[in-house]
Amino acid sequence: MNGESRRRGRLLVGSSIVAALLLVGVYLAAGGASYTPEKTQDPCKPRPWSNPQGLGEIANQFTISALDGAACKLGVSREVLARALASPEARERFAKRYGIDDAKLARAIRAGLLRAIDDAEEAGALSSLIGGPLRSTVERIPLEQAIELIRDARSALSNVQGLFGPAGKLLEEFIP
Amino acid sequence: MGADARRPRAAALALAVALVLADSSVVVLALPDIYRDLDTSVAGVTWVLISFNLVMALAAVPAAHLARRVGPARAAAVGLAIFAGAGLACGIADQLSTLILARCVQALGGALAVTASLELLPATVGSERRATVIWASAGATGAALGPAIGGLLTELVSWQSIFLLQVPVALAAAVPILAVAHDEAATGIIATERRRTGRPHLAANVALAMVSAAIAAALFLLVLLLIEGWRLSPIEAAAVVTVMPLAALLGSRLDEHVPSARARAAAGAILVSGGLAGLGLLPKATVLLTIPPQILVGIGLALVLSALTETAISGRAPQAIHGGWTISARHAGVVIGLLALTPIFTHDIAQQRHDAIDAGTAVILDSKVQPLLKISLAQKIEDRLEDEKGKVPTIGAAFEPLPADPGERAEVQQLQGELQDQLNRGATHAFSPSFLLAALLGLLALIPIGLARRVEL
Numbered sequence: 206m207n208g209e210s211r212r213r214g215r216l217l218v219g220s221s222i223v224a225a226l227l228l229v230g231v232y233l234a235a236g237g238a239s240y241t242p243e244k245t246q247d248p249c250k251p252r253p254w255s256n257p258q259g260l261g262e263i264a265n266q267f268t269i270s271a272l273d274g275a276a277c278k279l280g281v282s283r284e285v286l287a288r289a290l291a292s293p294e295a296r297e298r299f300a301k302r303y304g305i306d307d308a309k310l311a312r313a314i315r316a317g318l319l320r321a322i323d324d325a326e327e328a329g330a331l332s333s334l335i336g337g338p339l340r341s342t343v344e345r346i347p348l349e350q351a352i353e354l355i356r357d358a359r360s361a362l363s364n365v366q367g368l369f370g371p372a373g374k375l376l377e378e379f380i381p
Numbered sequence: 382m383g384a385d386a387r388r389p390r391a392a393a394l395a396l397a398v399a400l401v402l403a404d405s406s407v408v409v410l411a412l413p414d415i416y417r418d419l420d421t422s423v424a425g426v427t428w429v430l431i432s433f434n435l436v437m438a439l440a441a442v443p444a445a446h447l448a449r450r451v452g453p454a455r456a457a458a459v460g461l462a463i464f465a466g467a468g469l470a471c472g473i474a475d476q477l478s479t480l481i482l483a484r485c486v487q488a489l490g491g492a493l494a495v496t497a498s499l500e501l502l503p504a505t506v507g508s509e510r511r512a513t514v515i516w517a518s519a520g521a522t523g524a525a526l527g528p529a530i531g532g533l534l535t536e537l538v539s540w541q542s543i544f545l546l547q548v549p550v551a552l553a554a555a556v557p558i559l560a561v562a563h564d565e566a567a568t569g570i571i572a573t574e575r576r577r578t579g580r581p582h583l584a585a586n587v588a589l590a591m592v593s594a595a596i597a598a599a600l601f602l603l604v605l606l607l608i609e610g611w612r613l614s615p616i617e618a619a620a621v622v623t624v625m626p627l628a629a630l631l632g633s634r635l636d637e638h639v640p641s642a643r644a645r646a647a648a649g650a651i652l653v654s655g656g657l658a659g660l661g662l663l664p665k666a667t668v669l670l671t672i673p674p675q676i677l678v679g680i681g682l683a684l685v686l687s688a689l690t691e692t693a694i695s696g697r698a699p700q701a702i703h704g705g706w707t708i709s710a711r712h713a714g715v716v717i718g719l720l721a722l723t724p725i726f727t728h729d730i731a732q733q734r735h736d737a738i739d740a741g742t743a744v745i746l747d748s749k750v751q752p753l754l755k756i757s758l759a760q761k762i763e764d765r766l767e768d769e770k771g772k773v774p775t776i777g778a779a780f781e782p783l784p785a786d787p788g789e790r791a792e793v794q795q796l797q798g799e800l801q802d803q804l805n806r807g808a809t810h811a812f813s814p815s816f817l818l819a820a821l822l823g824l825l826a827l828i829p830i831g832l833a834r835r836v837e838l
Contacts, residue, residue: 214644217635221648221681225655228673229662237662240810245739261751268752284742284759291760357753 248276248283254328263330264359270324271355275317279305290352311348318343318354391505393557394498395515397461399523400550401491404464405434405715406524406597409604410532410615410622411540418540419477423605423730427723430601431716432481436488438712441496444489445705448497453701454561457497461558463490465551471544494551495520495708499694500701501561509700516704517690518633520711521683525626528600532619581703584829585693586710588646591826592685593714595653598722598819599678600625602812603660603671605726610808611666624672628679635684642688642695646830649685652677654823661816666805685826686711718819726815733811737804738762744803748796750789758793762800 246252252273254266269283276283281303289299300306305313322339325331331339343351408415408429416426448456467487474480502512534542600622607618632649639645659674690707697703742759750758 210640213639214641217639217644217648217684218651221651221655224677225651225658228655228659228677232659232662232664232670235664237664240806240813245743262749265749265752268755269746272746282739283746284739287742287746287756288738288759291756295760355752356756359751359753 245282245284248273248281252324254324254330260359263325266328266330267321267325267358268355270321271314271317271358273317274320275313275355278313278316279303279309290356307348311351314348314351314355315343315346318351321358387505387507390557390561391502391515393554394457394502394505395519396550397457397494397554397558398498398516398519399526400547400554401464401495401523402520403523403527403530404487404491404547405430405437405712406527406600407531407543408540409528409600410608410618411535411543412604413608414535414540414615415477415480419475419480421477423609423727424723425477427719428481429477429484430597431719433484433488433491434597434712434715434719436485437492438709438716440489440492441708441712442702442705444492445496445500445699445701448493448500448701449699453497453500454558457494457501457558458555460490460493460495460497461551461555463487464494465548465555466490468544468547468551472541472548492705492708496701496705499704500699501558503700510695513691513694513700514636514687517687517694520690521629521633521686522626524596524686525629525679525682528604529619529623529626532604532615532622536614536616536619579697579703581706582693582697584832585646585689586706588650588826588829589686589689589693589707589710590714590717591822591829592650592653592682592689593711594718594721595657595819595823595826596678596682596686597715597718598815598822599653599657599660601719602722602726602815602819603675606660606809606812607668607671609730610812611668611805613668621668621671622675624675625679625682628676629683632680632683633687635680636687642692643830645684645688646692647827649681649683649688650823650826650830652681653685654681654820656681657816657820657823661813661820663809663813666802666809681823689830718822722815722818725818726812729811729814730808733807737807740803740807741800744800745796748792750792750796754789754793758796 252270254270272283272287276286279286285299289295296310300310319340322331322336322343326333326336343354346354412426412429415421415429416423419426444456444460448460464487467483467490470483471480471487474483499512499516502516503509506512506515531540531543534540534546603622604618607613607621608615613621636645639648656674656677656679659677660671663670690704693707693710694700694703741762745755745759745762748755
């Protein structure tokens with residue numbers, strides 16, 4: 206092999222190394238290795254409310270707190286529980302997969318709702334005048350209604366009269 | 382033989398080689414359609430690729446011996462006829478097992494046709510070196526063009542048309558070869574020298590197997606990423622992966638300027654690895670970003686495949702047998718690549734799908750849309766993922782109908798964008814380990830390429 210052919214060979218190999226390193230370097234610099242999937246959060250960790258304004262935001266954070274509390278009690282993520290509560294079929298699939306019967310689910314959902322009431326009171330979003338009766342109601346309501354309270358907290362909180370009867374009209378004054 | 386008769390024969394032989402070697406990758410873009418049509422799994426449908434490559438790997442050397450025994454022209458014609466017949470069976474197969482069996486028979490015919498072609502080419506083109514170059518280039522071109530042609534046919538007609546179209550093409554290639562077979566039969570002369578078979582070029586063939594494993598991964602994984610991950614249609618994916626054969630054409634021009642086969646092989650392996658690493662490190666789920674890595678892989682594959690094939694065959698006799706070894710090494714590499722990487726990426730895809738469901742639900746739960754809507758959205762997205770059987774879905778349908786309230790509508794639309802981005806990035810990330818592993822395989826090929834320099838095996 207002559208010198209010229211050797212030089213061309215070296216040039217080709219050198220250019221290939223530069224091209225490969227350049228591509229990898231540029232892609233790394235642009236964040237090519239930085240992807241990490243969105244992590245689900247530990248439902249047992251306290252999640253402080255972020256200064257809720259208005260009924261919509263209160264209902265939103267109430268739902269999250271209730272899901273966290275119930276998921277923590279059941280030992281699943283709140284994401285899994287949220288999907289399970291979307292429909293009776295989803296609940297059935299969830300019960301089968303995790304071996305959780307209705308009684309256990311009801312206990313967990315109630316525990317979640319109680320945590321949501323505590324969090325709401327702590328954030329100043331719910332007066333203790335409402336919190337007390339709401340707790341007593343939550344401890345007694347059937348599973349379906351408890352689930353509905355998580356799914357549609359806004360309607361429930363805006364219709365306190367429906368939950369507490371005639372006294373609710375007075376209590377509505379204490380919800381922002 | 383006059384020049385007028387030689388040209389169509391050389392073209393027919395090159396066509397036969399390109400057709401058979403394209404078959405190793407031609408179904409790549411059709412795999413998603415095949416697995417939906419035949420109701421199988423990603424791992425199951427991979428065997429449509431693996432079976433062909435495995436039989437080619439096992440049959441290439443025995444086929445080369447057979448071709449020398451019965452006469453290369455007769456063997457090439459019979460091989461092409463078997464290839465065409467099995468192609469017809471593939472085209473009408475309605476079960477995965479039938480399709481895989483027909484692919485095995487196709488590979489037997491293909492092995493016979495390809496190795497016999499190499500035995501015929503020197504006499505047809507007048508020089509062993511030229512014959513090797515034509516044979517290696519036809520093979521590299523076929524392998525590079527295969528996915529794009531397969532994707533085009535799948536989208537425009539059907540996956541079955543890929544195999545049905547092979548029938549007339551194989552028969553057309555067989556016609557000029559039949560004339561030589563007729564001469565062989567009439568004269569009783571088999572135009573092969575009875576030279577003692579030298580041992581195969583170990584380093585070149587090992588390197589060829591390793592690089593082929595990496596290249597198979599590049600094609601197979603990229604196509605799956607485009608179709609299954611980013612939801613491109615086969616024709617769109619075909620257009621995207623056409624970058625690779627175009628770059629390969631560019632790479633093949635470098636052959637003339639750099640005489641050293643070892644330098645071309647090393648440069649090719651480095652480029653293939655760099656391109657694969659680029660595909661494993663895509664910063665965004667965008668088609669445009671796959672182009673620079675594809676250019677590197679395309680140029681690299683043209684350089685490394687032809688350089689290693691030439692090294693393995695040149696100066697060794699008989700050519701058909703040594704050509705058979707290169708075919709065997711290449712296809713064994715493809716099989717190893719697919720078998721090693723399929724479980725990794727199918728596991729990664731399943732994991733990614735699980736993460737995507739949770740990440741999607743987390744994005745929804747943390748959004749400001751009202752609780753009733755967020756819980757129903759979370760459920761609809763899980764249903765979409767279930768319906769798509771592992772394919773990353775377009776989630777637009779889960780967000781229909783959009784809320785009437787303008788504020789909430791904007792909120793939901795932003796959520797939809799965030800979620801789709803999360804899913805696309807997740808899908809892209811699921812392929813990264815496999816691409817990076819394939820890049821490592823390509824780099825490891827530098828060891829036998831380097832060894833070949835010290836010991837001229």
